[in-house]
Amino acid sequence: MAEQAELMRLLQATAQGNQQSFQHLYELTAPKLYALCLRMLKSKEKSEEVMQEAFVKVWHHASEYHQDRGQVSTWLTSIVRYRALDRIRSQKPTESLDDDYDQKASDELGPLEWAIKGNEMNDLEACLDELNDQQKEAIVLSFIEGLTHQELTERTESPLGTIKSWIRRGLQSLKRCLAS
Protein backbone atom coordinates (compact mmCIF):
# COMPACT_ATOMS: atom_id res chain seq x y z
CA MET A 1 0.00 0.00 0.00
CA ALA A 2 0.98 3.65 -0.20
CA GLU A 3 3.31 5.46 2.16
CA GLN A 4 1.91 5.62 5.69
CA ALA A 5 2.54 9.36 6.05
CA GLU A 6 0.41 10.04 2.98
CA LEU A 7 -2.33 7.69 4.23
CA MET A 8 -2.28 9.45 7.60
CA ARG A 9 -2.65 12.87 5.95
CA LEU A 10 -5.56 11.64 3.86
CA LEU A 11 -7.26 9.96 6.82
CA GLN A 12 -6.96 13.13 8.89
CA ALA A 13 -8.55 15.13 6.08
CA THR A 14 -11.25 12.47 5.76
CA ALA A 15 -12.03 12.87 9.45
CA GLN A 16 -12.58 16.57 8.72
CA GLY A 17 -15.16 15.65 6.08
CA ASN A 18 -12.93 16.12 3.01
CA GLN A 19 -14.46 13.77 0.47
CA GLN A 20 -11.71 14.33 -2.11
CA SER A 21 -9.09 13.10 0.36
CA PHE A 22 -11.30 10.15 1.23
CA GLN A 23 -11.52 9.22 -2.44
CA HIS A 24 -7.74 9.46 -2.75
CA LEU A 25 -7.32 7.29 0.35
CA TYR A 26 -9.67 4.76 -1.22
CA GLU A 27 -7.84 4.79 -4.55
CA LEU A 28 -4.49 4.16 -2.87
CA THR A 29 -5.65 1.30 -0.68
CA ALA A 30 -8.53 -0.38 -2.52
CA PRO A 31 -6.51 -2.56 -4.95
CA LYS A 32 -4.86 -4.43 -2.08
CA LEU A 33 -7.94 -4.59 0.11
CA TYR A 34 -10.18 -5.69 -2.76
CA ALA A 35 -7.67 -8.45 -3.52
CA LEU A 36 -7.90 -9.51 0.14
CA CYS A 37 -11.72 -9.56 -0.07
CA LEU A 38 -11.62 -11.70 -3.20
CA ARG A 39 -9.26 -14.11 -1.49
CA MET A 40 -11.49 -14.36 1.58
CA LEU A 41 -14.94 -14.26 0.03
CA LYS A 42 -14.23 -15.88 -3.35
CA SER A 43 -16.98 -13.79 -4.92
CA LYS A 44 -16.80 -10.50 -6.80
CA GLU A 45 -20.28 -9.46 -5.71
CA LYS A 46 -19.69 -10.11 -2.02
CA SER A 47 -16.26 -8.49 -2.21
CA GLU A 48 -17.77 -5.35 -3.72
CA GLU A 49 -20.41 -5.22 -0.98
CA VAL A 50 -17.89 -5.73 1.79
CA MET A 51 -15.59 -3.06 0.35
CA GLN A 52 -18.47 -0.60 0.23
CA GLU A 53 -19.58 -1.37 3.77
CA ALA A 54 -16.02 -1.12 5.08
CA PHE A 55 -15.21 2.19 3.39
CA VAL A 56 -18.52 3.76 4.38
CA LYS A 57 -17.53 2.81 7.92
CA VAL A 58 -14.10 4.43 7.39
CA TRP A 59 -15.81 7.63 6.23
CA HIS A 60 -18.01 7.81 9.30
CA HIS A 61 -15.41 6.67 11.83
CA ALA A 62 -12.18 8.20 10.50
CA SER A 63 -11.88 10.40 13.57
CA GLU A 64 -11.79 7.31 15.81
CA TYR A 65 -8.44 6.19 14.43
CA HIS A 66 -5.53 6.64 16.83
CA GLN A 67 -1.93 5.56 16.84
CA ASP A 68 -2.48 2.64 19.23
CA ARG A 69 -4.29 0.98 16.33
CA GLY A 70 -1.02 0.83 14.39
CA GLN A 71 -0.43 2.18 10.92
CA VAL A 72 -3.35 3.53 8.92
CA SER A 73 -3.06 0.60 6.51
CA THR A 74 -3.32 -1.83 9.46
CA TRP A 75 -6.47 -0.09 10.67
CA LEU A 76 -8.03 -0.19 7.20
CA THR A 77 -7.07 -3.83 6.76
CA SER A 78 -8.69 -4.72 10.09
CA ILE A 79 -11.94 -2.97 9.18
CA VAL A 80 -12.14 -4.79 5.85
CA ARG A 81 -11.08 -8.17 7.26
CA TYR A 82 -13.55 -8.15 10.15
CA ARG A 83 -16.36 -7.17 7.79
CA ALA A 84 -15.35 -9.99 5.43
CA LEU A 85 -15.13 -12.46 8.32
CA ASP A 86 -18.64 -11.48 9.45
CA ARG A 87 -19.86 -12.06 5.91
CA ILE A 88 -18.15 -15.44 5.64
CA ARG A 89 -19.53 -16.64 8.97
CA SER A 90 -23.06 -15.50 8.16
CA GLN A 91 -23.30 -16.98 4.68
CA LYS A 92 -25.04 -20.26 4.11
CA PRO A 93 -22.86 -23.28 3.33
CA THR A 94 -24.83 -23.77 0.14
CA GLU A 95 -24.00 -20.32 -1.25
CA SER A 96 -21.98 -20.85 -4.36
CA LEU A 97 -18.75 -19.14 -5.28
CA ASP A 98 -18.26 -17.14 -8.43
CA ASP A 99 -17.85 -19.45 -11.40
CA ASP A 100 -14.85 -17.56 -12.66
CA TYR A 101 -13.15 -17.10 -9.33
CA ASP A 102 -11.37 -20.42 -8.86
CA GLN A 103 -9.47 -20.14 -12.11
CA LYS A 104 -8.08 -16.75 -11.20
CA ALA A 105 -7.32 -17.83 -7.67
CA SER A 106 -5.36 -20.78 -8.93
CA ASP A 107 -2.99 -18.40 -10.69
CA GLU A 108 -2.09 -16.76 -7.43
CA LEU A 109 0.57 -17.77 -4.98
CA GLY A 110 -0.26 -20.25 -2.24
CA PRO A 111 0.01 -19.20 1.41
CA LEU A 112 3.43 -20.71 1.93
CA GLU A 113 4.81 -18.99 -1.14
CA TRP A 114 3.34 -15.67 0.01
CA ALA A 115 4.97 -15.91 3.35
CA ILE A 116 8.41 -16.15 1.84
CA LYS A 117 7.85 -14.06 -1.27
CA GLY A 118 8.57 -10.53 -0.11
CA ASN A 119 11.72 -9.02 -1.50
CA GLU A 120 12.05 -6.92 1.59
CA MET A 121 12.09 -9.45 4.37
CA ASN A 122 10.16 -7.81 7.15
CA ASP A 123 9.97 -8.95 10.73
CA LEU A 124 6.83 -10.97 10.24
CA GLU A 125 8.16 -12.82 7.24
CA ALA A 126 11.35 -13.64 9.07
CA CYS A 127 9.38 -14.94 12.04
CA LEU A 128 6.96 -16.92 9.85
CA ASP A 129 9.98 -18.62 8.33
CA GLU A 130 10.95 -19.86 11.77
CA LEU A 131 7.66 -21.79 12.05
CA ASN A 132 7.29 -25.26 10.60
CA ASP A 133 5.35 -25.48 7.33
CA GLN A 134 2.14 -26.73 8.95
CA GLN A 135 2.05 -23.94 11.53
CA LYS A 136 2.80 -21.33 8.90
CA GLU A 137 0.17 -22.64 6.49
CA ALA A 138 -2.53 -22.81 9.17
CA ILE A 139 -1.90 -19.23 10.32
CA VAL A 140 -1.59 -17.69 6.86
CA LEU A 141 -4.64 -19.54 5.52
CA SER A 142 -6.72 -18.42 8.48
CA PHE A 143 -5.64 -14.83 8.04
CA ILE A 144 -5.95 -14.41 4.30
CA GLU A 145 -8.82 -16.78 3.60
CA GLY A 146 -10.73 -16.61 6.86
CA LEU A 147 -10.74 -20.38 7.27
CA THR A 148 -12.10 -21.84 10.50
CA HIS A 149 -10.42 -24.65 12.42
CA GLN A 150 -12.86 -27.09 10.83
CA GLU A 151 -12.19 -25.83 7.32
CA LEU A 152 -8.47 -26.13 7.96
CA THR A 153 -8.91 -29.80 8.89
CA GLU A 154 -10.50 -30.38 5.49
CA ARG A 155 -7.92 -28.33 3.60
CA THR A 156 -4.93 -29.94 5.26
CA GLU A 157 -6.54 -33.36 5.92
CA SER A 158 -5.41 -33.17 9.53
CA PRO A 159 -7.34 -33.76 12.78
CA LEU A 160 -8.97 -30.81 14.56
CA GLY A 161 -6.77 -31.13 17.64
CA THR A 162 -3.68 -31.03 15.48
CA ILE A 163 -4.87 -27.89 13.69
CA LYS A 164 -5.59 -26.13 16.97
CA SER A 165 -2.16 -27.11 18.23
CA TRP A 166 -0.42 -25.83 15.08
CA ILE A 167 -2.14 -22.48 15.40
CA ARG A 168 -1.63 -22.13 19.13
CA ARG A 169 2.04 -23.05 19.04
CA GLY A 170 2.62 -21.11 15.85
CA LEU A 171 1.14 -17.94 17.36
CA GLN A 172 3.19 -18.38 20.53
CA SER A 173 6.37 -18.75 18.48
CA LEU A 174 5.46 -15.72 16.36
CA LYS A 175 4.88 -13.64 19.46
CA ARG A 176 8.23 -14.61 20.96
CA CYS A 177 10.04 -13.99 17.68
CA LEU A 178 8.42 -10.60 17.03
CA ALA A 179 9.16 -9.46 20.58
CA SER A 180 12.84 -10.36 20.40
Add this chain to the structure above:
Amino acid sequence: MNYLKPDLLEHLAAEYVLGTLKGGARRRFEQLMMESYRIRSAVWEWEQNLSPIVENIPDRPVPDAIWKGIEHRINPQTEPKKSTWKNLFLWQSWGALSTAFAVVLAVFISIQTPTEVEQSGQVAIFNGEKNEPLWLVSSSKETGQLSIKAINAQAVAVDNKAFELWMLPTSGQPRSLGLMPVTGGKQEMVLSPQLLSVLQSTNGLAISLEPLGGSPTGLPTGPVLYQAPIVEL
Protein backbone atom coordinates in the same frame (compact mmCIF):
# COMPACT_ATOMS: atom_id res chain seq x y z
CA MET B 1 -12.47 -17.89 33.36
CA ASN B 2 -9.99 -15.10 34.04
CA TYR B 3 -9.63 -13.36 30.70
CA LEU B 4 -6.95 -11.05 32.02
CA LYS B 5 -4.59 -13.95 32.68
CA PRO B 6 -1.77 -12.97 30.31
CA ASP B 7 -1.41 -16.27 28.43
CA LEU B 8 -5.14 -16.68 27.91
CA LEU B 9 -5.64 -13.05 26.92
CA GLU B 10 -2.79 -13.29 24.44
CA HIS B 11 -4.15 -16.47 22.89
CA LEU B 12 -7.75 -15.22 22.62
CA ALA B 13 -6.64 -11.89 21.14
CA ALA B 14 -4.51 -13.66 18.53
CA GLU B 15 -7.29 -16.08 17.55
CA TYR B 16 -9.77 -13.19 17.44
CA VAL B 17 -7.60 -11.32 14.97
CA LEU B 18 -6.88 -14.47 13.00
CA GLY B 19 -10.62 -15.12 12.75
CA THR B 20 -10.54 -18.62 14.24
CA LEU B 21 -12.32 -17.42 17.37
CA LYS B 22 -15.94 -17.56 16.25
CA GLY B 23 -19.57 -17.80 17.28
CA GLY B 24 -20.44 -17.19 20.92
CA ALA B 25 -16.81 -17.10 22.00
CA ARG B 26 -16.11 -14.31 19.51
CA ARG B 27 -19.13 -12.29 20.66
CA ARG B 28 -18.16 -12.69 24.33
CA PHE B 29 -14.64 -11.56 23.53
CA GLU B 30 -15.98 -8.49 21.72
CA GLN B 31 -18.00 -7.60 24.81
CA LEU B 32 -14.87 -7.92 26.92
CA MET B 33 -13.00 -5.70 24.46
CA MET B 34 -15.55 -2.98 25.10
CA GLU B 35 -14.89 -3.22 28.83
CA SER B 36 -11.12 -3.52 28.95
CA TYR B 37 -8.45 -1.34 27.37
CA ARG B 38 -5.93 -4.09 28.08
CA ILE B 39 -7.88 -6.55 25.95
CA ARG B 40 -8.30 -4.01 23.15
CA SER B 41 -4.57 -3.30 23.25
CA ALA B 42 -3.77 -7.00 22.92
CA VAL B 43 -6.04 -7.17 19.84
CA TRP B 44 -4.46 -4.08 18.30
CA GLU B 45 -1.02 -5.54 18.84
CA TRP B 46 -1.95 -8.74 17.02
CA GLU B 47 -3.53 -6.74 14.20
CA GLN B 48 -0.19 -5.01 13.77
CA ASN B 49 1.70 -8.29 14.02
CA LEU B 50 -0.31 -10.08 11.35
CA SER B 51 -1.45 -7.40 8.91
CA PRO B 52 1.85 -7.38 6.95
CA ILE B 53 0.74 -10.75 5.53
CA VAL B 54 -1.66 -8.76 3.35
CA GLU B 55 1.19 -6.85 1.75
CA ASN B 56 2.18 -9.92 -0.23
CA ILE B 57 -1.22 -10.32 -1.86
CA PRO B 58 -1.00 -9.04 -5.45
CA ASP B 59 -3.20 -5.99 -6.09
CA ARG B 60 -6.35 -6.52 -8.14
CA PRO B 61 -8.10 -4.02 -10.41
CA VAL B 62 -11.00 -2.47 -8.53
CA PRO B 63 -14.41 -2.22 -10.29
CA ASP B 64 -15.67 1.36 -10.61
CA ALA B 65 -18.99 0.28 -9.13
CA ILE B 66 -17.45 0.00 -5.67
CA TRP B 67 -16.54 3.67 -5.41
CA LYS B 68 -19.83 4.73 -6.99
CA GLY B 69 -21.67 2.73 -4.33
CA ILE B 70 -19.58 4.26 -1.54
CA GLU B 71 -20.09 7.75 -2.94
CA HIS B 72 -23.82 7.30 -3.06
CA ARG B 73 -24.03 5.91 0.44
CA ILE B 74 -22.07 8.75 2.02
CA ASN B 75 -23.69 11.33 -0.18
CA PRO B 76 -27.19 10.17 -1.17
CA GLN B 77 -27.88 13.07 -3.54
CA THR B 78 -25.33 11.63 -5.98
CA GLU B 79 -27.73 8.85 -6.93
CA PRO B 80 -29.20 9.22 -10.41
CA LYS B 81 -32.67 10.71 -10.39
CA LYS B 82 -35.06 7.81 -10.62
CA SER B 83 -38.23 8.75 -8.85
CA THR B 84 -40.01 11.46 -6.96
CA TRP B 85 -39.21 9.63 -3.73
CA LYS B 86 -35.48 9.67 -4.39
CA ASN B 87 -35.55 13.27 -5.56
CA LEU B 88 -36.41 14.16 -2.00
CA PHE B 89 -32.84 13.31 -1.03
CA LEU B 90 -31.65 16.41 -2.87
CA TRP B 91 -31.98 18.35 0.34
CA GLN B 92 -28.56 19.49 1.44
CA SER B 93 -29.16 20.01 5.12
CA TRP B 94 -31.37 17.42 6.67
CA GLY B 95 -31.17 18.71 10.19
CA ALA B 96 -32.33 22.19 9.36
CA LEU B 97 -34.87 21.12 6.79
CA SER B 98 -36.43 18.10 8.44
CA THR B 99 -39.69 19.93 9.06
CA ALA B 100 -39.83 21.07 5.45
CA PHE B 101 -39.06 17.52 4.43
CA ALA B 102 -42.04 16.26 6.40
CA VAL B 103 -44.32 18.71 4.61
CA VAL B 104 -42.95 17.69 1.22
CA LEU B 105 -43.32 14.07 2.20
CA ALA B 106 -46.93 14.66 3.11
CA VAL B 107 -47.55 16.25 -0.29
CA PHE B 108 -45.73 13.37 -1.94
CA ILE B 109 -47.85 10.81 -0.12
CA SER B 110 -51.02 12.64 -1.07
CA ILE B 111 -49.93 12.66 -4.73
CA GLN B 112 -48.88 9.05 -4.77
CA THR B 113 -51.91 7.68 -2.93
CA PRO B 114 -54.91 9.84 -3.84
CA THR B 115 -57.33 7.53 -2.03
CA GLU B 116 -55.56 8.33 1.25
CA VAL B 117 -55.55 12.11 0.98
CA GLU B 118 -57.39 12.48 4.24
CA GLN B 119 -54.95 10.34 6.18
CA SER B 120 -52.81 11.90 8.84
CA GLY B 121 -49.78 10.63 10.62
CA GLN B 122 -46.38 11.36 12.03
CA VAL B 123 -42.84 11.30 10.76
CA ALA B 124 -39.43 11.35 12.40
CA ILE B 125 -35.97 11.45 10.84
CA PHE B 126 -32.91 10.19 12.64
CA ASN B 127 -29.74 11.95 11.57
CA GLY B 128 -26.11 10.94 12.10
CA GLU B 129 -23.21 13.00 13.39
CA LYS B 130 -22.76 14.77 10.08
CA ASN B 131 -26.47 15.43 9.74
CA GLU B 132 -26.82 12.66 7.20
CA PRO B 133 -30.19 10.86 7.37
CA LEU B 134 -29.96 7.37 8.86
CA TRP B 135 -33.61 6.29 9.20
CA LEU B 136 -37.00 7.66 8.26
CA VAL B 137 -39.86 6.56 10.52
CA SER B 138 -43.46 7.32 9.62
CA SER B 139 -46.84 6.25 10.94
CA SER B 140 -50.48 6.46 9.95
CA LYS B 141 -53.06 7.37 12.58
CA GLU B 142 -55.83 5.74 10.56
CA THR B 143 -54.28 2.36 9.89
CA GLY B 144 -51.77 2.18 12.74
CA GLN B 145 -49.11 1.25 10.23
CA LEU B 146 -45.54 2.09 11.21
CA SER B 147 -42.93 2.22 8.45
CA ILE B 148 -39.18 2.35 8.99
CA LYS B 149 -36.84 2.99 6.11
CA ALA B 150 -33.08 2.59 6.55
CA ILE B 151 -31.29 5.23 4.50
CA ASN B 152 -27.64 5.32 5.57
CA ALA B 153 -27.99 3.11 8.63
CA GLN B 154 -25.51 0.54 7.47
CA ALA B 155 -22.76 3.12 7.87
CA VAL B 156 -23.32 3.25 11.61
CA ALA B 157 -23.96 -0.47 12.11
CA VAL B 158 -22.16 -2.03 15.05
CA ASP B 159 -20.99 -5.64 14.78
CA ASN B 160 -23.08 -8.07 16.82
CA LYS B 161 -25.36 -5.34 18.10
CA ALA B 162 -28.88 -4.26 17.21
CA PHE B 163 -30.58 -0.87 17.11
CA GLU B 164 -33.87 -0.73 19.01
CA LEU B 165 -36.51 1.96 18.53
CA TRP B 166 -38.23 3.48 21.58
CA MET B 167 -41.13 5.83 22.12
CA LEU B 168 -40.51 8.43 24.84
CA PRO B 169 -43.97 9.09 26.32
CA THR B 170 -44.60 12.34 28.17
CA SER B 171 -44.95 10.22 31.31
CA GLY B 172 -43.81 6.73 32.13
CA GLN B 173 -41.04 4.56 30.80
CA PRO B 174 -39.85 4.18 27.19
CA ARG B 175 -41.85 1.73 25.09
CA SER B 176 -40.17 -0.44 22.49
CA LEU B 177 -41.26 -0.29 18.86
CA GLY B 178 -38.94 -3.11 17.84
CA LEU B 179 -35.60 -3.42 16.13
CA MET B 180 -34.47 -1.07 13.38
CA PRO B 181 -33.51 -2.43 9.96
CA VAL B 182 -29.99 -1.54 8.86
CA THR B 183 -30.29 -2.45 5.21
CA GLY B 184 -32.95 -3.38 2.71
CA GLY B 185 -36.27 -1.83 1.87
CA LYS B 186 -38.97 -0.42 4.06
CA GLN B 187 -39.90 -2.36 7.21
CA GLU B 188 -43.57 -2.12 8.06
CA MET B 189 -45.70 -3.22 10.99
CA VAL B 190 -49.16 -2.46 12.34
CA LEU B 191 -49.22 -1.04 15.86
CA SER B 192 -51.82 -2.18 18.36
CA PRO B 193 -54.40 0.49 19.29
CA GLN B 194 -52.69 0.73 22.67
CA LEU B 195 -49.24 1.39 21.21
CA LEU B 196 -50.73 3.77 18.67
CA SER B 197 -52.31 5.70 21.51
CA VAL B 198 -48.95 5.91 23.31
CA LEU B 199 -47.35 7.12 20.08
CA GLN B 200 -49.86 9.98 19.84
CA SER B 201 -48.76 11.25 23.24
CA THR B 202 -45.06 10.76 22.60
CA ASN B 203 -42.66 13.66 22.48
CA GLY B 204 -40.00 11.90 20.50
CA LEU B 205 -38.33 8.68 19.47
CA ALA B 206 -34.97 7.29 20.48
CA ILE B 207 -32.70 4.50 19.32
CA SER B 208 -30.53 2.54 21.71
CA LEU B 209 -27.75 0.04 21.07
CA GLU B 210 -28.79 -3.40 22.28
CA PRO B 211 -27.68 -7.03 22.13
CA LEU B 212 -28.70 -8.96 19.02
CA GLY B 213 -32.39 -9.73 19.33
CA GLY B 214 -33.08 -6.56 21.29
CA SER B 215 -33.18 -5.47 24.90
CA PRO B 216 -33.58 -8.47 27.23
CA THR B 217 -35.36 -6.36 29.86
CA GLY B 218 -37.98 -4.47 27.86
CA LEU B 219 -36.20 -1.20 28.66
CA PRO B 220 -33.11 0.31 27.04
CA THR B 221 -29.99 -1.43 28.35
CA GLY B 222 -27.40 0.14 26.05
CA PRO B 223 -26.54 3.74 25.27
CA VAL B 224 -29.15 5.92 23.56
CA LEU B 225 -27.40 6.84 20.33
CA TYR B 226 -30.02 8.79 18.38
CA GLN B 227 -33.11 10.85 19.14
CA ALA B 228 -35.60 12.50 16.83
CA PRO B 229 -38.62 14.73 17.38
CA ILE B 230 -41.95 13.63 15.93
CA VAL B 231 -43.47 15.89 13.29
CA GLU B 232 -47.25 15.78 12.78
CA LEU B 233 -48.42 15.52 9.19
